[in-house]
Amino acid sequence: MPSPPEDKDWNDISYVIGGFAWKARFMDKEGYILTGDKFRQYNLANQILKTASTWTGYDASKTPRKPYTCGVCHTTGWVQSGPEGPHQNNLPGIYGVWYADGVTCEACHGAGARHASQPEQVQLSIEENCGDCHRRGNANKIDASNGLIRHHEQYEDLLASPHRYIKCTACHDPHQSVKYQGNGFKGEQNTCNTCHTETVDSIAAKAKFQCTTCHMPRVAKSAVSVKHQAKIGEIAEGDVRSHLFRISTDPNWKMFTDDGKFVRINDEGKAFITVEYTCLICHTNKDQEWAIESAKRIHK
Incomplete structure (x- = not known):
């Protein structure tokens, strides 16, 4: 996306959710997802459907700040919490903590520290969990x-x-x-x-x-x-x-x-x-x- 939401600058944004192939949403500096009827979701251009990139609203019916609870699929090592915490980076809008940003190898195969030091003895998971x-x-x-x-x-x-x-x-x-x-x-x-x-x-x-x-x-x-x-x-x-x-x-x-x-x-x-x-x-x-x-x- 070329810029943050119209009423924000990058100093107001802690994380961008997505941003690959389809769309991006934004979290404020306290970790809440920005919601509203416009300039809250950035849709990337779609060559197949012949649509241009555009800003739209997201969850306009919600409160202006929506807690982030999506980490189980968007981060690695996510542990769900709640309003009481713990919170990733001490941001109160994030209802959980994670080990690594995004979906890394360990998100599917499990923690790999012991495997790295003992590859023969400690095997990673190869079970499909899509x-x-x-x-x-x-x-x-x-x-x-x-x-x-x-x-x-x-x-x-x-x-x-x-x-x-x-x-x-x-x-x-x-x-x-x-x-x-x-x-x-x-x-x-x-x-x-x-x-x-x-x-x-x-x-x-x-x-x-x-x-x-x-x-x-x-x-x-x-x-x-x-x-x-x-x-x-x-x-x-x-x-x-x-x-x-x-x-x-x-x-x-x-x-x-x-x-x-x-x-x-x-x-x-x-x-x-x-x-x-x-x-x-x-x-x-x-x-x-x-x-x-x-x-x-x-x-x-």
């Missing part, structure tokens, strides 16, 4: 808002998908980013096509579409979203890909609950992406009936 952070609240519910899945819901997505028993590392290199050509995604030849060999020769493949184009549409939002004007009405597109994979061709299935707060899940715990997001977000002049019939033929 779901500790890429989730929100109840893992059996996928939170939604304003027609899109809320951010860091990938673990809940996966549990409601056909890939619930596949590890994240089957598709991701956890030491690389999926943003800015970071090679965090291993590529479809090393992931989708290793199992779904029968679907490679398809209409989609001939059109040079990727599996992720339709099976992982951007139906989640971290910072920004856009609205597409379609024949059936407005369709939202977010800045984070879904990990639900399964597409529904049931004309009566609705992706979100009636109150819009969650992704709809059936009695078997399965969730589905509907054709509005897989087909009609591009084929804006078509209707649901066309999309459903076309989707049934896409791999035949």
Whole structure:
């Protein structure tokens, strides 16, 4: 971000939260997160959605100072406390303490001091624990808002998908980013096509579409979203890909609950992406009936 919030200078800011790929939020000099209806969140430009960088509000309904409690996923060695402390750097707005800023090796592998001195005797963890952070609240519910899945819901997505028993590392290199050509995604030849060999020769493949184009549409939002004007009405597109994979061709299935707060899940715990997001977000002049019939033929 080029500057701090409009009504502040850098001397008023203790920490910046985020600032990579999607957005940045700000903590005042006592460690409270700045909230308000404008100039509280900086959204980075998004080349895919063609949105420019912009300032927006954040938690305008909250009090002007919101305690920082997000360290479990944004720091290493976080220990939650409360208003009574202890507080990182003695800043009363930070309800906890941490060992290192950001997500370092030890955030996933555990403390490494003893391993460094006794590598043969003291082993670090190599258990996958992505779901500790890429989730929100109840893992059996996928939170939604304003027609899109809320951010860091990938673990809940996966549990409601056909890939619930596949590890994240089957598709991701956890030491690389999926943003800015970071090679965090291993590529479809090393992931989708290793199992779904029968679907490679398809209409989609001939059109040079990727599996992720339709099976992982951007139906989640971290910072920004856009609205597409379609024949059936407005369709939202977010800045984070879904990990639900399964597409529904049931004309009566609705992706979100009636109150819009969650992704709809059936009695078997399965969730589905509907054709509005897989087909009609591009084929804006078509209707649901066309999309459903076309989707049934896409791999035949």
